[in-house]
Amino acid sequence: DQQVKQNSPSLSVQEGRISILNCDYTNSMFDYFLWYKKYPAEGPTFLISISSIKDKNEDGRFTVFLNKSAKHLSLHIVPSQPGDSAVYFCAASATGVTNAGKSTFGDGTTLTVKP
Amino acid sequence: NAGVTQTPKFQVLKTGQSMTLQCAQDMNHNSMYWYRQDPGMGLRLIYYSASEGTTDKGEVPNGYNVSRLNKREFSLRLESAAPSQTSVYFCASSDSGVGTGELFFGEGSRLTVL
Numbered sequence: 425d426q427q428v429k430q431n432s433p434s435l436s437v438q439e440g441r442i443s444i445l446n447c448d449y450t451n452s453m454f455d456y457f458l459w460y461k462k463y464p465a466e467g468p469t470f471l472i473s474i475s476s477i478k479d480k481n482e483d484g485r486f487t488v489f490l491n492k493s494a495k496h497l498s499l500h501i502v503p504s505q506p507g508d509s510a511v512y513f514c515a516a517s518a519t520g521v522t523n524a525g526k527s528t529f530g531d532g533t534t535l536t537v538k539p
Numbered sequence: 540n541a542g543v544t545q546t547p548k549f550q551v552l553k554t555g556q557s558m559t560l561q562c563a564q565d566m567n568h569n570s571m572y573w574y575r576q577d578p579g580m581g582l583r584l585i586y587y588s589a590s591e592g593t594t595d596k597g598e599v600p601n602g603y604n605v606s607r608l609n610k611r612e613f614s615l616r617l618e619s620a621a622p623s624q625t626s627v628y629f630c631a632s633s634d635s636g637v638g639t640g641e642l643f644f645g646e647g648s649r650l651t652v653l
Contacts, residue, residue: 428581430581433579458639458640458641460642465646465647466646467629467644467645467646467647468582468629468644469644470639470641470642473639473640473641513581513582517640521637521638522635522640523589523635523640524639524640524642525572525587525633525635525640526572526584526587526597527642529582529583530581531580531581532581
């Protein structure tokens with residue numbers, strides 16, 4: 425029973441266009457969500473997060489949208505750059521920021537941005 | 540700052556052998572974690588330590604033990620390695636409840652059990 429699902433294993437977009445990565449969750453207790461980015465042979469790095477009291481959070485080119493009723497969140501990258509090519513993990517916490525380190529992770533989506 | 544440092548980066552073991560993965564962080568974080576990542580899958584929590592002197596099981600603790608040696612160091616031990624433990628292991632730390640609560644990860648340790 426996978427509680428956090430990233431149904432698209434891969435996504436390819438052209439440089440300058442928008443990348444949209446999706447994540448669905450089943451546990452209604454999740455109240456805090458994070459996105460991590462991972463390059464090959466490196467550890468994941470934090471990208472952006474959102475609390476369940478919000479429906480949008482923006483940081484530069486990255487925006488995360490949360491639809492609680494649909495148990496769905498998405499990460500938008502605009503404009504996409506070749507350096508954004510990486511694996512993106514969605515993660516969810518049922519105890520807010522306090523225990524965000526114990527998040528449940530999705531399987532990841534590999535984003536390829538073509539020049 | 541080095542952040543989170545893991546050793547070794549690569550290790551090959553035979554079934555039944557034991558080994559310890561070492562992890563140290565220099566960010567003065569209270570919480571530390573061990574995750575594993577199998578091919579095509581997300582990260583799964585093995586054990587975590589919310590603060591110095593405490594450890595707790597995560598999602599997949601069987602076959603592992605941990606020690607929070609001090610605030611900086613958190614080790615993961617495989618007592619009798621099995622092929623199912625072939626994976627990439629990530630140590631992470633966080634300043635729980637502060638800011639975004641994000642995890643800071645090490646570069647990973649790739650373990651192969653034959």
